[in-house]
Amino acid sequence: MSDFTPLETKDLSVTFNPGSENEVVAFSDINFSLKPDEILAIVGPSGCGKSTLFNVIAGLQPATEGEVYVDGTRVLEARGQVGYMLQKDMLLPWRNVRDNVALGLEVKGMATAERYEIADRLISSYGLKGFETSKPGTLSGGMRQRVAFMRTLALDPDVILLDEPFSALDFQTRTLLQSEVLDIIAKQRKSAILVTHDIGEAVTMADRVMVLSRRPGRIKHMIDIDLSREERDPVMLRSNTKYQEYFQLLWAELDI
Numbered sequence: 001m002s003d004f005t006p007l008e009t010k011d012l013s014v015t016f017n018p019g020s021e022n023e024v025v026a027f028s029d030i031n032f033s034l035k036p037d038e039i040l041a042i043v044g045p046s047g048c049g050k051s052t053l054f055n056v057i058a059g060l061q062p063a064t065e066g067e068v069y070v071d072g073t074r075v076l077e078a079r080g081q082v083g084y085m086l087q088k089d090m091l092l093p094w095r096n097v098r099d100n101v102a103l104g105l106e107v108k109g110m111a112t113a114e115r116y117e118i119a120d121r122l123i124s125s126y127g128l129k130g131f132e133t134s135k136p137g138t139l140s141g142g143m144r145q146r147v148a149f150m151r152t153l154a155l156d157p158d159v160i161l162l163d164e165p166f167s168a169l170d171f172q173t174r175t176l177l178q179s180e181v182l183d184i185i186a187k188q189r190k191s192a193i194l195v196t197h198d199i200g201e202a203v204t205m206a207d208r209v210m211v212l213s214r215r216p217g218r219i220k221h222m223i224d225i226d227l228s229r230e231e232r233d234p235v236m237l238r239s240n241t242k243y244q245e246y247f248q249l250l251w252a253e254l255d256i
């Protein structure tokens with residue numbers, strides 16, 4: 001058993017406008033460890049601090065208290081080990097698919113030939129061969145999210161953070177991409193954290209679901225999702241009684 005902990009939080013809290021009359025405690029006392037190869041979903045009622053927690057875990061915003069560690073290093077010093085993808089794909093419209101996928105590698109200073117080789121390998125492995133020189137504006141929403149995911153993968157992070165990555169997509173595209181992303185994360189042996197409003201998505205994708213309480217968000221429950229990859233088949237899953245039981249359990253826990 002490896003003692004590698006891809007990501008860990010210690011007593012994490014965020015308070016906006018502390019000490020003022022507008023003080024808002026977004027969440028407090030968040031402690032958890034992500035296991036190697038694990039997908040952890042975070043769900044909770046609206047306003048419980050999910051997006052803020054995501055930003056802190058991604059190192060985009062400091063915590064008021066506590067720390068996030070990526071393989072034992074504080075996240076703010078662990079550049080490149082955490083990759084993230086947001087609901088909005090944030091592709092640069094003037095860059096083609098290849099140059100969008102290779103963006104992070106370019107920022108890191110990698111030579112053109114090398115970064116194009118990595119980008120083209122991802123593009124052809126994950127279903128966009130032939131679109132290397134297309135501009136994002138000519139692609140469907142699902143294709144754009146796939147490009148955004150490849151851009152995240154190109155940097156080969158240990159941990160991938162996903163914030164509502166599929167919520168703007170239609171049902172079919174969302175289902176397909178959930179399944180693809182599950183396969184890619186498993187194949188590349190990454191760990192991932194998925195923040196979502198959609199408890200069906202949490203059950204479909206995650207090995208474990210963290211349920212946050214109403215604001216200030218605290219960990220109310222951690223639920224292991226005991227479904228095999230085969231059982232997570234998007235067509236079969238919804239009629240699986242285990243899926244339905246987890247869905248109902250999470251719905252009750254959310255206390256909406």
Ligand SMILES: Nc1ncnc2c1ncn2[C@@H]1O[C@H](COP(=O)(O)OP(=O)(O)OP(=O)(O)O)[C@@H](O)[C@H]1O
Nearest residue numbers: 016017024026045046047048049050051052053215
């Ligand atoms: N920059 C900020 N300044 C002050 N308060 C903020 C700020 N950002 C968020 N908040 C407050 O912190 C709380 C948590 O917000 P956050 O967006 O993290 O919740 P959420 O769970 O992601 O919400 P939703 O599910 O509705 O997207 C909310 O009450 C929000 O109004």
